[in-house]
Amino acid sequence: MAPANPALSYTGLFVLQAVAQGHRFGFDIMDVTGLPSGTIYPALRRLEALELVSSDWEKDAKARKEGRPRRRYYEITRAGTLQLAEAESRYRAVGRLFPKRSTT
């Protein structure tokens, strides 16, 4: 059972957001966030332990056809979506404290 309101780290939020946007496995998330692998994977583990994301394996047949090991796909859960929405609003509030500087 996941805790009622788990504290989510900045990277955790990043990764969760990436998964929510359809980046479904480690390498892809790495590519899009630019975070190193040593950060991405532990974050995925924690998110999974908190039941904010769930994982599934790629179909065996497909991987075999392409001659590579099957991949592990991550997907955001319902709790993950809620959590993300809540965090998003929180970070937006923080963002308002830092008004955009004029470039001029």
Place this chain on the structure above:
Amino acid sequence: MIRILLCLVSLLVPHAVRPRWREEWLAEMSHARSRGERLRRRISMAAGSVPDALTTRRIATAARRATGPRAGIFHALDQDVRYAMRGLAKDPGFAFGVILSLALGIGANTAAFSMINAAIFRPFPGVANQEELVRLTLGTHDRQKFSTIPASYRDFMTIRENMTTVSGLSAYRDAAFAISTDGQTTGVPGTLVSGNYFDVLGVKPAAGRFFLEREDQTAWTHPVVVISDALWERLYDRAPSAIGRPLLVNGAALEIVGVAPAGFMGVKARSPGLWVTMAMGELTLRGPDGRPARAEAAGPLGLEYVGRRRSGVTLEQVRAQAGALRERLEATRPNPRARVSVLPVMLNDPSGMAPEIAGFMAVPMLVLAIACVNAANLVMARSSRRVRDWTVRLAVGATRWRVVRQVLADAMILSAAATVLGLLLSRWALSFIMRILPVPAPLDARVALFAVAIAVLTAVIFSLGPALSVTRHAAKRLAPAAAQIGGSRARSTARFALIALQAALSLGLLATGTQFARTVYAAAATEPIAHPESLVLAAVDVDPLRLEREAGEEFYRQLLDRVSRIPGVTAAGFAPRGIVTGQVSGDTLARIWLAESRDDGTSQLAFKVSARLLDAVAVRLLQGRRFTAVDETSISTVIVNKPFADKFLQGQAVGRSFRLGRPANTGASAMIIVTLDRKGVPTYKTASGSTAGDAVEVTVVGVVDGIMKQGAFEPPILYYPAALVYQPARTLFLRLDRSGRFNAAALHAAAREIDARVPITGVTTLAEMRLNHNVDVKFAGRAVGVLGILALILTAGGLYSVVSYIVSLRRQEVGIRIALGAAAGSIIGMIVRQALLPTVIGAALGAAGAGVVGVVIRSRMYGASPVDPVAFGGATLLMLAVMLVASWIPARHAGRVDPISVLRQE
């Protein structure tokens, strides 16, 4: 390379998720490669697997801790252990006291158990797959009691032919052999075995080979012998050339074909020096007529059987088949109720020994109980000091279980340390015991398991009670100041109850031990024979030589003549050994018919003695005369002892006549039933009695004093000077002069001059013999005494610690008393009185318990004295004195309390 790195890193991941973890990473790396990433980037990406593995691991352990009730109970156990270690290190006196007392208890138990372990479960050396072996015994089943029947060779054949569940059945029988080397003859214990004996036991020879089946089929065609490793060493210095050499055994030259492995003793606690086939049984067996006979013709031999179960056959199946043998045996045997029992092969069968084992273990268990009580006392004393700590822990939300668990962790650490120390102590004790009783008792896995089991049990017993009671108190009152004063009375009552229990246990042991020792030594002290140190005994046996009766008698006549002339010998004679030991055998019982009796007479102890034997033994003549050489020529005179004269001849013995029958003379295998009536007077029955027709008329010529006292009692005995039957084995008695010096070599030389083939064995003085007699009983008495003293020390230590604790607890009260004018002496007296009261109560209980034990021992042990006031009084006084000192030393501190400092603290 990346693959290898990942595999190595995956070792960090918990086993359950490792394959999935590895697969995911391999897939990711292969994806990166297919995307055309450079190697450098791929390596740095793979390096990320390390933090990932660590995270996975941490999440998995956290999940394990969080789930399941078991995990909950032992949550953060390492904390408890660390905390306990720190606490014990801060309180070394407590730790030392508990460890030492538990180590003594555990050590005593481990030593006792390893002796039992050695006595029962120790495998026989050299025997393969002992668990497959079965021991078959022929006997009758009578009122829940199985008594063995001496089995004949024919029974062996019947059983062997019909036992198909056993892959090989072998018979064996103990026998005495004499071997001659270089003109010297020595007696060697041996075993007569069927040809398949070594094959059935699965033994591998140390040299040469064992018997072949054909070597056991016809007599004298294959005169072969297997010798023991010890004999190989002694005679041939382990030379391989010994195989094939002839060895003169009982006068016959046998070819040595093989050597048994070192320590091999078959499946019996006896170490034979050589093994001879049944076909050569004539070397040692005698028929009913007393002449050498083959195994088939020798009648009841008392054979023992051992067989090996076929693979897949259970013990029950073997039993069932043995049960079905009954009818076949009935067809061939006169005894209709004969049946075969089947038992597993063990050194000692534990099934019939439960009372002995329980008795043997009871005493060390008592010591352990005392040690536990002691440790519990110390734990309680320490708990009271820590109650404030626990109260705080409970107050800030610790569960009671968590606190109890802390105490148990303490206890486990202490008892683990005590077990290690106890094992060392028991090793030391065993090496000491082995000097008295040479039984190898190794500390094997079974013993170690036992030690660990009792250590855990001990830890729970000595700590759980105090832990529960103290935490209950602690939970009730969270105000620490009140805790200290209010609770002390209740807890000191419990402590003193424990002290009383300890006192009872240790006095019980002490008194029992003392009584045991006194019984054994009192029996040794009543030596009826004067100067036992100058009476020499030696065993002579011409039986192995298969001499005719006349030749045997001639040998003994010459031997007596020669040894009488050895300087320093004042008198010499022959008699059965039973004359001084009271051992009964077939040829020491004769039937007598008194003049007035018409019935079939009564069996009494009767010893054939040579004319000067009674002089050699220096028995006191009460009436009449001693034997002379004339009496030896034909049987017409006897000498009786006083109980005989009183019982059968109304005290007027000299000149009276009665008829004397021949002794049974069936050798050692005869069944002799000795029954004791209420007063301990024995009656003897032999399986075969002689009839009145065999009897001769004898006249009593003298009455002598007793030489065979068993306790305070001596049975009626008669001595006769001329042979009624031929006895090939005799004991030589030599009385030495005042100098007491004796040259055993002269005795051996005297025998050698007459016939070099006759061995003289067991040369010893009576004093030595008595000393070695009942070694085990003496040992048991000493062990109980030592354990009793151990218990006393433990109890004294316990009382000491409790009193010093009480004194520290009552410092305030004592200070106020002194301030109000109490003298130091009266304060000390008060504390000592309070401490001694439970000891006295416990002592009374313990004495009562020991009294009960004494009565039980008396009923079980022949000649034990009734409850002994000296033993009891002595033990009680000793204990009270020790307890007085143990409570007085700490009580003195109370007298030195400075009232000013106490009042200042108030």
